[in-house]
Amino acid sequence: MHKxxxxxxxxxxxxxxxxxxxxxxxxxxxxxxxxxxxxxxQPSYSIAYxxxxxxxxxxxxxxxxxxxxxxxxxxxxxxxVKDVDETWQPVWGEVKNIRNHYQQLTVHLRQKAxxxxxxxxxxxxxxxxxxxxxxxxxxQALGNFVVLDELTEFALPADHQAFWIPGDYDTNEYLYTKSxxxxxxxxAQVKSSTEIAVRVAPDAQAVATPLMLKADNGLYxxxxxxxxxxxxxxxxxVDRASHRLTARLVPDAVGSKxxxxxxxxxPWRTVxxxxxxxxxxxxxxxxxxxxxxxxANTDWIKPMKFVGVWWEMQxxxxxxxxxxxxxxLDAKGQLIPTGRHGANxxxxxxxxxxxxxxxxxxxxxxxxxxxxxxxxxxxKENVFxxxxxxxxxxxxxxxxYAKSKGVQMIMHNETSGAATNxxxxxxxxxxxxxxxGYPAVKTGYVGRIIPRGEHHDGQWMxxxxxxxxxxAAKHHVAVDMHESVRPTGLSRTYPNWMASxxxxxxxxxxxxxxxxxxxxxxMPFTRFMGGPMxxxxxxxxxxxxxxxxxxxxxxTLAKQLALYVVxxxxxxxxxxLPENYNEHLDAFQFIExxxxxxxxxxxxxxxxxxxxxxxxxxxxxxxxxxxxxTDENARQQPVKLDFLTxxxxxxxxxxxxxxxxxxxxxxxxxxxxxxxxxSKSTLTLRLAxxxxxxxxxKPL
Ligand code: NOJ
Ligand code: CA
Numbered sequence: 001m002h003k004x005x006x007x008x009x010x011x012x013x014x015x016x017x018x019x020x021x022x023x024x025x026x027x028x029x030x031x032x033x034x035x036x037x038x039x040x041x042q043p044s045y046s047i048a049y050x051x052x053x054x055x056x057x058x059x060x061x062x063x064x065x066x067x068x069x070x071x072x073x074x075x076x077x078x079x080x081v082k083d084v085d086e087t088w089q090p091v092w093g094e095v096k097n098i099r100n101h102y103q104q105l106t107v108h109l110r111q112k113a114x115x116x117x118x119x120x121x122x123x124x125x126x127x128x129x130x131x132x133x134x135x136x137x138x139x140q141a142l143g144n145f146v147v148l149d150e151l152t153e154f155a156l157p158a159d160h161q162a163f164w165i166p167g168d169y170d171t172n173e174y175l176y177t178k179s180x181x182x183x184x185x186x187x188a189q190v191k192s193s194t195e196i197a198v199r200v201a202p203d204a205q206a207v208a209t210p211l212m213l214k215a216d217n218g219l220y221x222x223x224x225x226x227x228x229x230x231x232x233x234x235x236x237x238v239d240r241a242s243h244r245l246t247a248r249l250v251p252d253a254v255g256s257k258x259x260x261x262x263x264x265x266x267p268w269r270t271v272x273x274x275x276x277x278x279x280x281x282x283x284x285x286x287x288x289x290x291x292x293x294x295x296a297n298t299d300w301i302k303p304m305k306f307v308g309v310w311w312e313m314q315x316x317x318x319x320x321x322x323x324x325x326x327x328x329l330d331a332k333g334q335l336i337p338t339g340r341h342g343a344n345x346x347x348x349x350x351x352x353x354x355x356x357x358x359x360x361x362x363x364x365x366x367x368x369x370x371x372x373x374x375x376x377x378x379x380k381e382n383v384f385x386x387x388x389x390x391x392x393x394x395x396x397x398x399x400x401y402a403k404s405k406g407v408q409m410i411m412h413n414e415t416s417g418a419a420t421n422x423x424x425x426x427x428x429x430x431x432x433x434x435x436x437g438y439p440a441v442k443t444g445y446v447g448r449i450i451p452r453g454e455h456h457d458g459q460w461m462x463x464x465x466x467x468x469x470x471x472a473a474k475h476h477v478a479v480d481m482h483e484s485v486r487p488t489g490l491s492r493t494y495p496n497w498m499a500s501x502x503x504x505x506x507x508x509x510x511x512x513x514x515x516x517x518x519x520x521x522x523m524p525f526t527r528f529m530g531g532p533m534x535x536x537x538x539x540x541x542x543x544x545x546x547x548x549x550x551x552x553x554x555x556t557l558a559k560q561l562a563l564y565v566v567x568x569x570x571x572x573x574x575x576x577l578p579e580n581y582n583e584h585l586d587a588f589q590f591i592e593x594x595x596x597x598x599x600x601x602x603x604x605x606x607x608x609x610x611x612x613x614x615x616x617x618x619x620x621x622x623x624x625x626x627x628x629x630t631d632e633n634a635r636q637q638p639v640k641l642d643f644l645t646x647x648x649x650x651x652x653x654x655x656x657x658x659x660x661x662x663x664x665x666x667x668x669x670x671x672x673x674x675x676x677x678x679s680k681s682t683l684t685l686r687l688a689x690x691x692x693x694x695x696x697x698k699p700l
Pocket of ligand 1: 310366414444446482483501507
């Protein structure tokens with residue numbers, strides 16, 4: 001510990017009083033937090049940003065199954081304040097150094113009535129918001145307990161604009177709605193969705209987090225959680241009249257919320273606030289609230305780009321399954337191939353060649369293993385064993401070929417919701433990856449979680465995802481989890497948990513009405529607040545890619561390039577087919593060049609639902625990359641290049657929307673220009689409706 005930090009702690013300790021009267025406060029810069037016990041013994045907190053209220057006095061508490069929870073009268077037995085200011089380095093990420101600077105207030109409470117159980121509430125106040133959590137100390141009166149409900153509230157002072165998706169127990173793969181809090185009603189979305197994920201959202205006024213809010217007084221507020229471990233996801237019930245949000249925990253299969261054993265704690269509830277939208281995206285509050293890496297050695301964790309035998313199945317050009325049915329066999333008793341199986345050795349080699357040619361690190365292959373004939377909708381336990389390839393996928397030959405080309409294979413483990421079955425096969429599955437040299441796995445949980453009907457976002461599955469990350473780490477494998485609970489910064493603790501889906505990715509353009517142009521301008525303020533997403537950008541053939549010819553990706557081609565910068569993931573796919581990239585190799589150069597690990601990030605301009613421009617500095621190199629995107633409106637975006645090293649000249653390569661570009665009518669029009677720039681230059685980017693621009697800056 002630094003000497004100065006020790007002195008600070010000492011001073012803070014002296015401030016602590018055994019019987020401090022409430023309110024108790026903590027503050028950092030403009031953000032202040034106040035805790036109070038009401039006359040009835042009920043605890044509450046409030047948050048302000050300067051003079052502006054962010055959260056008005058709001059209830060804290062928990063209901064237990066034994067009726068002896070923390071919903072009754074409590075007394076204050078003590079409190080402490082301490083200041084922490086430290087800097088740490090993530091294994092990979094958007095910046096090289098992260099400052100963790102906060103003032104912490106710990107409040108010790110005790111039930112007035114017997115059995116006099118003790119509860120701590122810990123608040124951390126940062127310059128850009130507040131995190132707080134409940135801690136259950138080790139104590140005689142509390143062993144195993146069941147949380148029935150969490151009473152945490154966020155009483156908002158006004159009817160803010162909200163960017164929300166339904167609070168669904170099983171999926172986050174929805175389009176965002178922008179509405180006032182008073183208009184939140186998710187029933188239409190939940191009913192009309194026809195997609196593959198399960199949908200359970202019994203409360204029409206419940207929304208998922210991260211919830212992005214914009215107040216009429218100019219404040220931007222983001223509510224989410226950090227370090228969601230051994231506890232269900234928190235959703236929020238919106239009281240439409242009072243704009244009061246109440247925590248609503250995703251239940252387990254029998255309706256309770258969490259099984260805990262003291263000592264224990266809940267995840268951190270987070271409120272990020274600023275008068276600038278760009279600050280919300282730059283916030284590191286959620287990562288800071290997570291525990292440091294549990295992995296001692298992380299050298300083996302390598303960010304990478306990859307292509308995959310994937311989009312061709314999504315658009316119906318080929319199939320995951322090998323045969324139509326498991327019941328019809330040929331004379332020799334073998335499955336009868338359909339001839340449409342994507343994951344065949346020859347096709348896979350085509351992707352390996354493309355990856356090698358364009359210096360992409362990996363190739364993902366889906367549908368390589370047996371089980372896809374009846375994987376979906378059958379709720380069977382043992383559909384997949386994760387190690388048996390189809391007869392036309394020669395795993396040894398493919399691994400050898402990839403190795404000879406300097407490319408790594410990425411494993412796919414679809415569980416079809418059979419999470420228990422997957423746990424039984426975990427060790428074998430990861431040994432298989434080690435044997436054949438797969439450094440990463442994409443997992444999936446399509447459909448209902450079987451056997452017991454746990455929810456994707458409940459406590460049991462949250463623990464499952466952590467178990468998978470831990471098992472993968474043991475085998476030095478990185479994970480990208482699809483249909484998982486939405487992230488809460490756990491990649492700090494498990495840096496091999498490099499990405500999750502847990503949101504509506506580009507794939508919805510393949511099999512549904514797709515996502516409108518504003519979607520990617522909302523995602524960074526919502527889904528990405530918790531961590532990287534495997535969004536699968538990079539679709540170049542934006543129309544006529546599927547049999548009906550009716551669907552279209554609702555962006556321009558240049559915007560697909562910009563997504564590599566504005567949507568961060570250390571595992572980033574180039575999602576389209578090699579033949580479609582070969583048509584536009586000049587534009588593909590940006591995907592080839594763009595890094596997936598960064599030393600620095602500047603959010604240049606942002607407004608949720610409208611536009612976003614981000615600049616990032618490559619890891620260990622003086623190269624910068626910029627992405628700029630807009631919604632359905634055309635826009636001019638000026639960009640001051642003051643992030644470049646002063647006095648240096650850079651070659652800027654600008655991949656912009658072409659003349660007449662328009663996501664609907666003319667999405668593929670792009671133009672590539674080069675220009676010499678310095679830190680004193682300003683670029684003006686012209687973004688088409690649904691368009692974007694991507695720029696690389698290389699020193700001359
Ligand atoms: C849903 C995933 O999001 C998608 O990427 C995958 O191809 C399918 N499940 C099949 O596992
Ligand atoms: Ca999905």
